Structures are given as structure tokens and as C-alpha cells.
Amino acid sequence: xxxxxxxxxxxxxxxxxxxxxxxxxxxxxxxxxxxxxxxxxxxxxxxxxxxxxxxxxxxxxxxxxxxxxxxxxxxxxxxxxxxxxxxxxxxxxxxxxxxxxxxxxxxxxxxxxxxxxxxxxxxxxxxxxxxxxxxxxxxxxxxxxxxxxxxxxxxxxxxxxxxxxxxxxxxxxxxxxxxxxxxxxxxxxxxxxxxxxxxxxxxxxxxxxxxxxxxxxxxxxxxxxxxxxxxxxxxxxxxxxxxxxxxxxxxxxxxxxxxxxxxxxxxxxxxxxxxxxxxxxxxxxxxxxxxxxxxxxxxxxxxxxxxxxxxxxxxxxxxxxxxxxxxxxxxxxxxxxxxxxxxxxxxxxxxxxxxxxxxxxxxxx
Amino acid sequence: xxxxxxxxxxxxxxxxxxxxxxxxxxxxxxxxxxxxxxxxxxxxxxxxxxxxxxxxxxxxxxxxxxxxxxxxxxxxx
Numbered sequence: 204x205x206x207x208x209x210x211x212x213x214x215x216x217x218x219x220x221x222x223x224x225x226x227x228x229x230x231x232x233x234x235x236x237x238x239x240x241x242x243x244x245x246x247x248x249x250x251x252x253x254x255x256x257x258x259x260x261x262x263x264x265x266x267x268x269x270x271x272x273x274x275x276x277x278x279x280x281x282x283x284x285x286x287x288x289x290x291x292x293x294x295x296x297x298x299x300x301x302x303x304x305x306x307x308x309x310x311x312x313x314x315x316x317x318x319x320x321x322x323x324x325x326x327x328x329x330x331x332x333x334x335x336x337x338x339x340x341x342x343x344x345x346x347x348x349x350x351x352x353x354x355x356x357x358x359x360x361x362x363x364x365x366x367x368x369x370x371x372x373x374x375x376x377x378x379x380x381x382x383x384x385x386x387x388x389x390x391x392x393x394x395x396x397x398x399x400x401x402x403x404x405x406x407x408x409x410x411x412x413x414x415x416x417x418x419x420x421x422x423x424x425x426x427x428x429x430x431x432x433x434x435x436x437x438x439x440x441x442x443x444x445x446x447x448x449x450x451x452x453x454x455x456x457x458x459x460x461x462x463x464x465x466x467x468x469x470x471x472x473x474x475x476x477x478x479x480x481x482x483x484x485x486x487x488x489x490x491x492x493x494x495x496x497x498x499x500x501x502x503x504x505x506x507x508x509x510x511x512x513x514x515x516x517x518x519x520x521x522x523x524x525x526x527x528x529x530x531x532x533x534x535x536x537x538x539x540x541x542x543x544x545x546x547x548x549x550x551x552x553x554x555x556x557x558x559x560x561x562x563x564x565x566x567x568x
Numbered sequence: 569x570x571x572x573x574x575x576x577x578x579x580x581x582x583x584x585x586x587x588x589x590x591x592x593x594x595x596x597x598x599x600x601x602x603x604x605x606x607x608x609x610x611x612x613x614x615x616x617x618x619x620x621x622x623x624x625x626x627x628x629x630x631x632x633x634x635x636x637x638x639x640x641x642x643x644x645x
Contacts, residue, residue: 347645
């Protein structure tokens with residue numbers, strides 16, 4: 204055990220702690236910018252069973268930050284190339300490479316074989332898949348994500364704690380958040396963020412320190428600032444993930460994110476009797492709406508006034524600027540009410556539009 | 569009341585600053601956001617969460633802290 208001497212002589216770890224590391228099983232999703240440092244430190248630390256899943260191959264632009272690879276790895280599958288490098292780093296551990304994409308079909312069976320899952324993926328569709336699979340299989344999920352010079356780190360689903368969906372309930376619309384390959388990333392940033400993820404993994408295994416559960420750590424490499432933001436578990440949202448566990452394997456991974464837009468402009472609305480216009484502002488807010496059928500359901504009372512939603516109609520929600528109506532639509536979608544849209548324009552623009560088009564609209568009705 | 573608003577990731581690219589101090593009369597987060605949207609039109613299409621005094625809050629929350637943060641999701645890896 205000479206290899207792990209510097210761990211063992213730490214009273215917080217000792218031989219007992221090192222044995223815990225050797226007996227642990229960790230699955231790393233993605234062997235790219237984040238995956239490389241995560242894998243490197245976990246292999247060096249002696250994690251007994253280390254799984255690597257990645258379908259991608261190494262290309263020259265990866266070498267600026269994906270430090271497990273060199274010129275000889277070019278064109279090789281990342282999971283296999285990582286395994287070959289890590290086997291040299293530590294031959295005492297078991298490394299299992301899965302040179303394939305993570306999907307709704309293989310995720311649950313894979314996660315069940317491990318104690319901890321680490322997310323080093325690079326797209327929202329996979330991140331939501333990883334989160335939901337971790338909730339269903341009840342595994343702690345060590346999350347890390349990067350954008351240019353900034354990183355986010357957290358631990359989800361730790362001892363039934365908050366999940367990624369408690370932070371961001373739904374995936375953003377396709378292409379609304381660009382990726383490293385499109386906009387660039389400082390090479391050392393995934394090194395820092397991935398190392399922090401590896402650190403959280405070891406803390407979970409060893410049961411030392413405070414695990415980053417219910418907190419999102421935001422790191423800015425340019426000003427060296429770290430901001431930690433607290434967030435709570437959204438019980439209903441988590442229950443909903445668990446409710447979908449039976450149909451989980453039937454879902455398809457859509458790397459463009461499978462969210463259809465729920466924003467709409469009044470120019471695209473046909474104001475006929477199939478729509479219900481809903482004002483989610485509080486009652487005393489100005490401007491008052493014109494003499495046109497509008498249902499008032501203030502956002503603060505949305506959930507207790509669901510009966511005001513007329514069945515079989517397209518619900519168009521609006522507020523002062525489009526913020527609260529979007530919030531309301533997101534909340535309704537969480538409640539499985541899908542026929543609702545948030546108006547892009549605010550109340551005064553809508554009023555003006557209705558005024559100008561009232562005659563045409565009367566005919567449509 | 570004076571309040572510090574912090575911006576992260578893509579949000580700070582749109583606002584062209586990482587933070588600013590605003591003199592506010594708004595009482596709820598939603599109202600403050602209306603004001604921020606009128607200042608930075610492009611934020612309307614962006615996904616983000618809001619924290620007050622380093623704790624995530626929803627839109628109906630009253631403003632009672634000294635720091636608000638706008639936090640977008642990152643996917644990169």
C-alpha cells in the first residue's frame with residue numbers, strides 16, 4: 204500500500220479510508236474536458252472500480268484541455284484511450300470502458316452497478332438523462348459544467364437531497380446555450396472544475412467534510428471568485444421523475460433537447476373561441492385590460508385556481524413583460540397541463556393590439 | 569433601497585458587466601425582473617434562475633436582501 208501512503212498517513216483517511224476508496228465503484232459520464240481530470244485523480248486515488256462511458260473519438264482540438272490524451276490517441280475512442288492511459292497510471296484498479304453513447308435504454312442498468320455517478324457530459328439532453336437516471340436508481344450525482352471562464356459544481360440526489368431539476372426544472376431551448384466547441388473554453392477551467400468534482404467524490408466515499416449538496420458552487424476563473432448559492436429540494440418535481448421510471452427506457456435522447464417552444468407572439472394567435480386568454484398579473488396591476496374575455500389568475504394563486512382553466516382550450520398566459528407568464532407556463536407543465544403558452548408581449552402591447560384588431564378579432568370569434 | 573445585482577455566464581455577456589448596484593423601488597423579484605428586462609431586452613430569451621442573498625428564490629418572493637444574482641445553466645464539459 205506504499206502507493207497510497209500520502210493518503211494513509213492523513214488521520215482523516217488512514218487505512219480504513221483507503222480501503223473504502225478501493226471498494227468504491229464510480230461511473231464517469233464523458234471522458235472529455237471534465238472527464239479527464241476526474242478520471243485521472245480517481246484512478247490515482249485508487250477507486251477500485253472505475254467506469255468510463257464515451258462514444259466520441261479524440262481529435263486534435265481536444266488536446267488543449269483533455270489531458271489524458273496525446274498525439275498517439277488521435278482518432279481513438281475516448282473511453283478506450285482513457286482506459287489505456289489510466290491502466291498505466293494505476294494497474295491495481297479495475298477500469299471498465301464503455302465506448303458507446305449513454306442512452307435512456309442503457310442508463311439504468313449501468314448506474315445500478317455503481318455507487319456514485321459523475322457527470323462530465325457536454326450537453327443538456329445528456330445532463331437531464333443522467334439526473335433522472337440517478338434519481339431513479341438512487342445514486343449520488345456529482346455535477347460539473349463549464350462555460351468559457353466559469354464553472355458550476357454541485358452534488359445532486361445525495362441522501363435524497365435536491366437534484367438538477369430542483370435547480371433548473373426543464374432543459375433550455377435547443378441551441379440557446381452555446382457549447383465549448385462553438386465558443387471556446389479556457390483549457391485549464393475543466394481541469395479546475397473536474398478536480399473539484401473528483402474531490403466531492405472522495406468526500407462522499409470517505410464520509411469526510413461537507414458534501415456540496417443543496418448548494419451550487421460557481422467559480423469564475425478570471426476574477427478567482429467563488430460564489431455558493433443554496434437551493435432547496437422540489438419534492439413534487441422529484442416525485443414526478445420517479446413516476447416516469449416505468450416509461451424511462453422508452454424515451455429517446457434528443458441532443459437538440461426535446462423541448463418545443465412554449466412562447467408565442469400575439470401575431471401568431473388566432474383569437475377564436477378555442478383560446479383562453481389568461482392574465483397572471485396581480486389584480487391591482489395596470490393597465491386594465493380592454494373589454495375582451497380575459498380570465499384573471501394571479502401567479503401567486505395559480506395552483507389553487509386551476510379549475511378556471513377551461514378544458515380543451517389553448518391557454519395563452521400573459522403578464523407585464525412575459526416573465527411571470529413564462530413562470531406560470533413552466534409550473535403548469537410540471538403539473539402536466541401542456542396546452543399553455545406564454546405570450547412574448549406584455550399587457551400594454553396586447554391591449555394595443557386588441558384595440559387595433561378588435562373588429563377582425565370579433566369576426567374570428 | 570440599493571441592491572447589488574450579479575450576473576453569471578451568458579447573462580453577464582448581455583449585460584456587459586458582472587455586477588451593478590441598482591437603486592430600486594420594486595418590492596418583488598418579478599417586478600425587479602421587469603425592470604432588468606426593460607434595461608437588457610436580450611435577457612428575455614434567456615433561461616436563468618434568481619438567487620437572493622445567495623439562496624434561490626421564486627418570482628413572487630419579496631425583495632428583502634441586498635444581493636440578487638441571475639444564474640443561467642451551463643452544459644459544457
